[in-house]
Amino acid sequence: MHNNNYKTETLVPVQVSRRREEKEELRRTQNKQMGSKQFEQQTKDFYRSVDSTNDKYMIDALKKVRESDVTHPESLTRLNGNWLFNR
Numbered sequence: 001m002h003n004n005n006y007k008t009e010t011l012v013p014v015q016v017s018r019r020r021e022e023k024e025e026l027r028r029t030q031n032k033q034m035g036s037k038q039f040e041q042q043t044k045d046f047y048r049s050v051d052s053t054n055d056k057y058m059i060d061a062l063k064k065v066r067e068s069d070v071t072h073p074e075s076l077t078r079l080n081g082n083w084l085f086n087r
Contacts, residue, residue, distance in 0.1 A: 052058050
C-alpha cells in the first residue's frame with residue numbers, strides 16, 4: 001500500500017528563479033510607467049483645453065462662427081444622421 005501524503009516539488013535552479021523575479025519586477029515597473037504616462041497625458045490634455053479658453057485667436061474665431069449663418073444642406077445632414085440635431 002502506498003502512502004500519498006507527500007507533495008512532490010520540483011527544484012528550480014537559482015538562475016531560473018532570479019530570471020523569473022526580474023521578469024516580474026520589469027512587468028510591474030512597466031505597468032507603473034504606463035499608468036503614470038496615461039495620467040500625465042490626461043493632465044496635459046486638460047490644461048491644453050483650459051489654455052485654449054484663454055487663447056485670443058480661438059475666442060475671436062468662435063465669435064465669427066457663432067455670428068455666421070452658414071449651415072450644412074439639409075439633405076447632407078439627413079444623409080449623415082445629424083438632421084435631428086441640426087434642424
